[in-house]
Amino acid sequence: MDDILQGVYDDVINGNRAGVEAGVRKAVEAKLPAAIVLTEALIGAMAEVGARFERQEFYVPEMLVAARAMQAGLAVLRPQLVEDGVKAVGKVVLGTVKGDLHDIGKSLVGMMLEGAGFEIVDLGTDVPPAKFAEAARASGARIIGMSALLTTTMRNMHSTIEALEDLGVRGQVKVMIGGAPVTDAFAKEIGADGYAPDASRAVALAKSLL
Ligand code: B1M
Numbered sequence: 001m002d003d004i005l006q007g008v009y010d011d012v013i014n015g016n017r018a019g020v021e022a023g024v025r026k027a028v029e030a031k032l033p034a035a036i037v038l039t040e041a042l043i044g045a046m047a048e049v050g051a052r053f054e055r056q057e058f059y060v061p062e063m064l065v066a067a068r069a070m071q072a073g074l075a076v077l078r079p080q081l082v083e084d085g086v087k088a089v090g091k092v093v094l095g096t097v098k099g100d101l102h103d104i105g106k107s108l109v110g111m112m113l114e115g116a117g118f119e120i121v122d123l124g125t126d127v128p129p130a131k132f133a134e135a136a137r138a139s140g141a142r143i144i145g146m147s148a149l150l151t152t153t154m155r156n157m158h159s160t161i162e163a164l165e166d167l168g169v170r171g172q173v174k175v176m177i178g179g180a181p182v183t184d185a186f187a188k189e190i191g192a193d194g195y196a197p198d199a200s201r202a203v204a205l206a207k208s209l210l
Helices: 003-013 017-029 034-054 060-084 104-115 129-139 155-166 184-190 199-209
Strands: 091-096 119-122 143-147 174-178
Touching (some): 003 017, 003 034, 017 034, 017 060, 034 060, 034 104, 034 199, 091 104, 129 143, 129 155, 143 155, 143 199, 155 184
Parallel strands (some): 091 119, 091 143, 143 174
């Protein structure tokens, strides 16, 4: 790999945000193609971060600082990506369900998805079913991602799937869910298309759903 790209790659993994920003700027100045900077350095590094998380060499804090460093690099690269016409892998509407204010896991999933090249529409927390459904219709997203941390709010995932059906958009989107109390069996029970236990596997799931 080119030295500049290798530097960005290493800085993302180490969570060195200033280093990533400077490295991406250098790459743009050196006229390296934005798609290569994105896929080899930024997305490549986040894939390695995900792999280290799965091997339990990295934990949530390391994953968070790496994701933040990656996002800082993405912000520097974004104008170049737009200019070069690089397309996102797919769009994901993401939110924590109605009644639930926990957002750390949801945001981490969003950052990891962004790190894998997805465009994220983050609706935040306490998102009513109708708001998910309307966002699915208006954004043209291919995936709806819901997070819940409370056993009392999990059932709102089912209500959201019903809202997607009521608005006639259920057939256009895949539904993925996660959060500490959520299980694969629950995902099947409510008719979701998939469940992921952590942010790294959420990326793998999103890719497989497309
Ligand atoms: Co709350 N809370 N909390 N809380 N809180 C829990 C969830 C709880 C388990 C703590 C406990 O009692 N041991 C408990 C729930 C019990 C239950 O439902 N059975 C609980 C409770 C009871 C409450 C309140 C009701 C407390 C009260 O007020 N009496 C209240 C509810 C408020 C509300 O939501 N309406 C409340 C409030 C809060 C704080 C505001 C103080 C704060 C949230 C701050 C914030 O998010 N900005 C908070 C916190 C921090 C926690 C714990 C300690 C940590 C949650 C967290 O961020 N984990 C939590 C205890 C715990 O989970 N052990 C707890 C780290 C995060 C990275 O993990 O969110 O699981 P997680 O996300 C993972 C995976 O689950 C997965 O990937 C993520 C990354 O690997 N994932 C997905 C998540 N979403 C996904 C979506 C996907 C795929 C994967 O696809 C779309």
